[in-house]
Amino acid sequence: MLAVSWNVNGLRAAARKGILPWDAVPGTDIIGLQETKANVDQIGDLAEPDGWHAAWFSAEKPGYSGTALLSRQKPDEIIEGMDAPAFDAEGRVIAMRFGTLVVISAYFPNSQEFGARLAYKLGFCAAMEAFLARWRAKGCETLLLGDYNIAHQPIDLARPNENVGNPGYLPQERAWFARYLSLGYRDVFRERNPELKGAYSWWTYRAGARARNVGWRIDYGTTSPGLAARVTDAQIHPAIEGSDHCPVSVRLD
Numbered sequence: 001m002l003a004v005s006w007n008v009n010g011l012r013a014a015a016r017k018g019i020l021p022w023d024a025v026p027g028t029d030i031i032g033l034q035e036t037k038a039n040v041d042q043i044g045d046l047a048e049p050d051g052w053h054a055a056w057f058s059a060e061k062p063g064y065s066g067t068a069l070l071s072r073q074k075p076d077e078i079i080e081g082m083d084a085p086a087f088d089a090e091g092r093v094i095a096m097r098f099g100t101l102v103v104i105s106a107y108f109p110n111s112q113e114f115g116a117r118l119a120y121k122l123g124f125c126a127a128m129e130a131f132l133a134r135w136r137a138k139g140c141e142t143l144l145l146g147d148y149n150i151a152h153q154p155i156d157l158a159r160p161n162e163n164v165g166n167p168g169y170l171p172q173e174r175a176w177f178a179r180y181l182s183l184g185y186r187d188v189f190r191e192r193n194p195e196l197k198g199a200y201s202w203w204t205y206r207a208g209a210r211a212r213n214v215g216w217r218i219d220y221g222t223t224s225p226g227l228a229a230r231v232t233d234a235q236i237h238p239a240i241e242g243s244d245h246c247p248v249s250v251r252l253d
Contacts, residue, residue, distance in 0.1 A: 001252045002027050003103060005145035005221055007034040007202075007245035011068075015046060019242040022052060022070050025249055029072045030096070032105025032145035036066035057081065059091035066091040067105045067146075073098060082131040087124050093131070101227070102135045106146035111167040118172060121149070125176045129183070132224070141227035143250065144185070147202075147219050152177040152187070155197055156217040168218060184225035188250060189217075189234040199236050202245045213238075221250035 004025045008014045011033065014021060022031045039058045040047045048054050052070040055078045059065040069078075075096035081088030087109075095104040106128065109121040132142050150173045154160035163169045181187060193199060200215025209215065223231060233251040240246050 001029045002249060003143055003145060003221060003252065004028045004031040004247050004249045005034070005105065005147075005219055006031065006247040007107070007147040007219060007243060009035050009243040009245065010037045011043060011046065012038055014242050015043075017242055020046075020049070021242075021247075022049060024240050024242070025237060025247050028249075030103055031070050031247075032094075032103070033068040033070075034066075034105060034107035034147045036068050036091075037063050038066065055080075055094055055096065057091045057094040060089045064090070065107055067094045067107050069094050069096050069103065069105045071096055071098075071103075082127050084124075084127040084131075086120075087127055092124065093128070097140065100140045102140045102142045104131075104142060104144045104146070106144060106148075108147060108149045110149050111170055111173060113167060115167070115170060115172075118170065122172060122176060125180070129180070132185075136224060142224040143227060143252070144220070144222045145248075145250075147245065148177070149218055150174065150177050151216045151218055152190075155195075156190075156200075158198070158200065158214045158216070168216065180222075186223045186225065186228040186231075187220060188223055188228060188231045189220070189236065189248065191228075192234055200238065201236055201248055205244055210244075219245055219248045221248055223250070227252070 040056045053074050054070045056068045057080045077097040079095040092107045111118040111121045151157040201219035203210035203215040230253045237247045
């Protein structure tokens with residue numbers, strides 16, 4: 001199974017460019033989208049593409065946030081949100097269950113300048129821990145796809161020294177990511193590429209950053225401990241354009 005995650009920064013904007021995110025990476029079986037920025041009634045035929053089972057979770061605020069999952073296989077269950085109203089109102093998490101495998105698309109909050117939303121973000125991270133723990137308590141494995149809005153280590157961004165104190169690289173955010181991994185969750189791309197520099201998934205639109213590869217790795221596919229042995233590949237796809245993010249993927253046996 002090839003699972004892909006992509007922050008499309010506006011599904012309608014991508015569609016206007018002729019980009020169908022679920023077809024961007026050949027052979028995709030399931031794709032998680034973030035920042036869809038649209039309600040289902042605004043996207044017409046895109047809401048249920050041929051050959052896909054689609055689930056959408058929009059924010060209450062129009063044109064903001066939003067997540068989706070599309071799968072070739074019909075899921076056994078679709079879960080909207082984490083049963084956490086403060087975060088569910090922003091449409092930040094949607095999940096599909098296939099037997100004992102739960103695939104999640106998540107759009108982690110941006111902590112914003114001067115940490116204006118840091119407390120909200122750390123609350124989201126704690127709620128996500130609890131959400132994953134509930135699935136594991138039921139005997140399920142989890143694949144968490146999404147824009148985490150965190151560059152974990154210096155290797156995960158082009159200019160770490162210049163970004164100390166900036167949102168996405170705050171000490172508190174990085175500490176949470178380290179805690180998350182200490183619970184046994186696996187950053188399968190970094191495990192396979194421990195010293196690979198220049199592997200980024202987001203670039204600012206300013207100053208030709210993408211062309212110069214001045215980017216950040218903030219999009220991930222992480223697995224629960226018991227699922228990691230079934231991962232056969234993990235990649236970043238920087239050649240695929242259409243957003244300020246590029247897709248990332250995890251292949252499972």
